[in-house]
Amino acid sequence: MNSSTSSSSARKQERSYFFIMLVVMLGALAFSAGLVWLVDPLQLFRKASFYPAVITADERTQNAGLLRNYPAENLIIGSSLSQSCRSDDFEAALGGDFLRLSAAGMTAKELGFYIDQRIRRQPTKRIVHISYWFTFARQGAGDYRQEFGGFPEHLYLFRPSDRLKYLVNVDNMLQSTDILLERVGLRSLERIDFIDRNSGEKDPKRKPGAASVARLYAQIANGRKPDANFLSAERARMEQTFEQYYAPAIAAHPDVHFDIILPPFSVAYYKAYAASGVYRLNTILKFRRMLIDLAAEYPNVTLHDFSGNYDVITNYDLYFDTHHFTSKGCSLIAKGLAAAPEGASAEAILANERNLRAWAESEPAPRP
Template sequence: MNQQTAKKWFIKCILTLVISLTFIALLVIIVDPYFHYHKPFSFLSYRLYEERYTNDGISRHFDFDAMITGSSITQNFKPSEMDALFHANTVKESFSGAGYQELADNLDRALSRNKNLKQVLWAVDYNGFLREYDWARYEEYPTYLYDDNPLNDVSYLFNKSILYHGVLTNIAMTLAGAPSTTMDEYSSWDMETGLEVILSTYDRNNVNTDVPTGFGEEEYDMVTQTITLNILRVVNKYPDTTFYLFYPPFSIFYWDSLNIKGTLDRQLKAEKVATELLLTCPNVKLYNFFDQYDVICNADFYSDDGHYCEEINSRILQWIAGDTGLVTKENYLEKLAKERDFYTNFDYDSLYE
């Protein structure tokens, strides 16, 4: 191969590479499986499934004025039901295993981009009060999808996983005539429920009792920091948005574990601090369903000590729409006292008979 031939071969290789990469980039931009560049096209079918890749794109480009957000206990909410009850156009942005900071940061981005977002349903995980404000279960993130820096979009445009599992999957769905994942279906699950299922993951004889049980200045500061730097930061920044916050109705088996560990008093004191902080915000409506005993004490509604089936998600929407469980400055101490009395004196042994 002489020098001239080698030069032509090299140029052809470079041109082929450039054309191939350009084609891949254009394909990713057009299909855009995670809505980084544009809203869904009507002629394409989309599979919505990876929350931490998809949610920011929903915030950027979908048309909505209401949002449901929270950890995995919000995955079975149906936005269509919220639409009907709250006269809204709702999207769902759940984050399995999320901490408070992750949810707050995502919601802040959504609100900054969508001035029409006026109603937010936000699940405040009850077991998160006494975690560090920046607690996170997942460390690796597709941060290149969250910012507006076009330079790091190479991680999106030339990503084998996104090409195979996002772009090509959506094209295959479109060619097969399969419909897009609906917002009701997005991230939802259907697992078995009942006592046997709960006891397969919860063993009251092996509950870790080597845990802090007191509530002092350090715990007070932790709750205050967690709530202030995450929830209050966002709520106070957007005073024209109504935030429907609720403590998820964990099952009676969760409360059993608190009693065994000796941390019930600690948790109730943390709840009191968090509640008092949240009630300072005029655009917050706070709900507590721990007195819905027909739900909490019925194992048939739960797949473990915390996760409930979609029927309870529907009930929560109906409760909130009717102001059932509303917490106010006038009733929160009474509700806390009843909560303490019930869960302290409940006959937990009867659950296993």
């Protein structure tokens, strides 16, 4: 009898401990969720208000909050080519407010996804796209980039299950704690400037000038030549992902105007690919013709061709390498949009293509 009573008492005690532990665990999760909701370190519920926003170099994670909660009627978007573009330069030249949304190595699928998500979340009047043929031609262009731990699609879609995942995430809880500790003077957090985030000017290892241009030029011109099958597949992928992700994003939003920028790559960029094999140079230039066809089909598209300005594309002080231009180079794009809002005609773009082919042959290779 005593044994039975003792056993029953032990089971009751075990159940009591279990429920106590359950309550403690649920309380901890609730506290964590409440803390992350209050601070919202990635700004997914709201734009940071009672603390300076923590802007980091992790673009694909950071962009989710920027897309959702940073109200700007105009968007600058692109791969690493757009990282040196300053929204304040575009605001000064064109008026209105601009948000820059960059992602190094952006794929065609990501580009279409970003455009769609932005227009769904915020009223959008104008999108300035710093276009890049490799966005569509790169391997994996039809998918999200996975090199950096996977694309955080759940932060963008933010369904109920995604919100729960965000709220009980340990990293988000720790970052929220750090932000609160900073508010009371017990912690100092590293931030990058919102306007200049991930700009080449902010990287001490990147220096504009002929030496930097010559270094990448030599790697392209003298590097291993891809075989014919690789180059053919690259071009086919560019055409496929363009039609699958880009054209539909533009067609789906006829009330949004797309200013598509044919950027001012340095002349060394074209010369390098002419030296490494004309097939890829032809692919690069074919992309321009695809844009011409796109603009002819959709009235909400204007093309702006900055590739034909000889004084710009031969001034290597404007470049970090053969094709990544400085903020000064991008400011010329903003001013050019203001000066010629009607854009470039198909004839002018084709004329610039002929000039680029000629300069690729005639211009000397960059020297350090």
